[in-house]
Amino acid sequence: MKIAISGKGGVGKTTLAALLIKYYSDQGKKVLAVDADPDANLAMALGIPDPQSIVPLCQMKELVAERTDSQPGKMGGFFKLNPKVDDIPEKYSRQLDGIKLIVMGGVKTGGSGCICPESVLLRTLVTHLVLLRDEVVIMDMEAGIEHLGRATARGVDKLIVVVEPGRRSVETALHVQKLAADLGLHKVAVVANKVRQPQDLEFIREHLKGLPLLGYIPYDEKIIDADLKSRPPYEINPELMD
Numbered sequence: 342m343k344i345a346i347s348g349k350g351g352v353g354k355t356t357l358a359a360l361l362i363k364y365y366s367d368q369g370k371k372v373l374a375v376d377a378d379p380d381a382n383l384a385m386a387l388g389i390p391d392p393q394s395i396v397p398l399c400q401m402k403e404l405v406a407e408r409t410d411s412q413p414g415k416m417g418g419f420f421k422l423n424p425k426v427d428d429i430p431e432k433y434s435r436q437l438d439g440i441k442l443i444v445m446g447g448v449k450t451g452g453s454g455c456i457c458p459e460s461v462l463l464r465t466l467v468t469h470l471v472l473l474r475d476e477v478v479i480m481d482m483e484a485g486i487e488h489l490g491r492a493t494a495r496g497v498d499k500l501i502v503v504v505e506p507g508r509r510s511v512e513t514a515l516h517v518q519k520l521a522a523d524l525g526l527h528k529v530a531v532v533a534n535k536v537r538q539p540q541d542l543e544f545i546r547e548h549l550k551g552l553p554l555l556g557y558i559p560y561d562e563k564i565i566d567a568d569l570k571s572r573p574p575y576e577i578n579p580e581l582m583d
Contacts, residue, residue, distance in 0.1 A: 342370075343471045343496055345480045345489065348503035349513035350380065353534035356564060356574050357503050358481040359386035362440060363575050364582065371476035372440045373430060377467070378483045379447025388573045389437050397446025398433060398466070399459040409458035420458045426466040430474070447483070464490055471496040484513055486520050494526035502531050504549065506541035511548045518552060533557035 344361065348354050358374070366372045376383035384392035398404065402413040408424035434441040445463050467488045470478050482488060489497070500521050502514040514531060521529050530553040533545050537560045546554060558564075558581070567577035575581050 343478045343480075343498050345482055345486065345497050345500045346503060347482045347484060347486055347500065347517045349484055349505075349510045352503045352505045352510050352513075353558065353564075354378070354503045355383050355386045355481050357501065357532055357534065357558070358383060358479050359573055360558075360575060360581055362387060362479050363573070365477045365479070366438065366440050367582075373434075373470065373474060373476050373478045374440055374442045375467075375470060375478060375480040376442065376444045377463075377480050377488050380483075381444050381446065383481045384435065384442055384444065385571050386568075386573055387437060387440060387442060388576065389435050389442060392571075395435060395442075395444050397444045398429070399446035399463060401433075404433075405458050405462050408462055411458040420461070422461055422465075424462050424465055426462065426469050427473070429466055430470070445488070464488060464493075468493045484517070486517060486524070486526075489524060489526070491524050494521065494524035497526060498528065500526055500529045501555065502529065502552070503534050504531050504545055505533070505535040506537075506544050508548075511545065514549055514552065530555045535560045 346354050346358050362372050362374045374383060374387065381397060384395055405411065406413045408426070409420040411420035430441060430443060434443050468490060471493050486500070502517050504510045504514050518529050521527070531545065531549055532555050533542060534557065536542060536557045542557060561578060563578040564574045567574040
């Protein structure tokens with residue numbers, strides 16, 4: 342099972358990712374969690390100790406240089422477009438209760454179409470994780486799906502867009518759907534979050550008629566409390582796992 346999770350910032354992507362990771366782990370599955378959001382906080386949501394000490398892969402300059410045959414800090418030049426990545430999940434992940442976590446980080450490009458050794462390494466890694474790994478892979482992504490390529494998209498079992506009741510969140514979901522369609526990924530669905538009343542679900546259904554609604558997470562002060570206390574949401578509110 343390979344699941345990518347996207348949506349507007351702040352809608353609860355990381356909360357849903359943590360719940361799915363915990364669910365599959367409790368089912369006895371091998372789970373690889375991937376934080377592909379530049380605003381990385383999946384480690385905290387999973388209760389991994391000292392999450393601030395985790396260095397994202399894109400900031401490991403020596404690793405990037407070694408795998409891509411590039412020179413750290415130097416723009417331009419030639420570098421490998423197919424770096425070795427198959428050992429990265431074991432060597433560079435944090436582990437807790439059988440869950441492996443990789444923090445990828447974000448890559449700032451210099452313009453449209455620009456590529457750099459860091460982006461090549463991350464995209465190659467995502468391709469490996471989606472197409473060649475035999476465990477459950479849950480990817481917490483940014484509002485777009487920049488880490489996915491056309492070949493990788495075909496290996497994703499489901500792209501879940503987390504949506505809260507609101508027009509900006511809905512617009513982001515439609516944008517993600519278009520990006521996915523451009524890559525040939527049509528297995529897109531929605532999970533609603535921060536739902537307070539039935540009208541919230543009706544709003545989402547009305548504005549996202551082309552996307553299946555898998556379910557919803559009710560608005561819950563305990564989830565906010567978990568974030569403030571840097572604890573997993575399912576520890577503060579075990580009912581979320583029901």
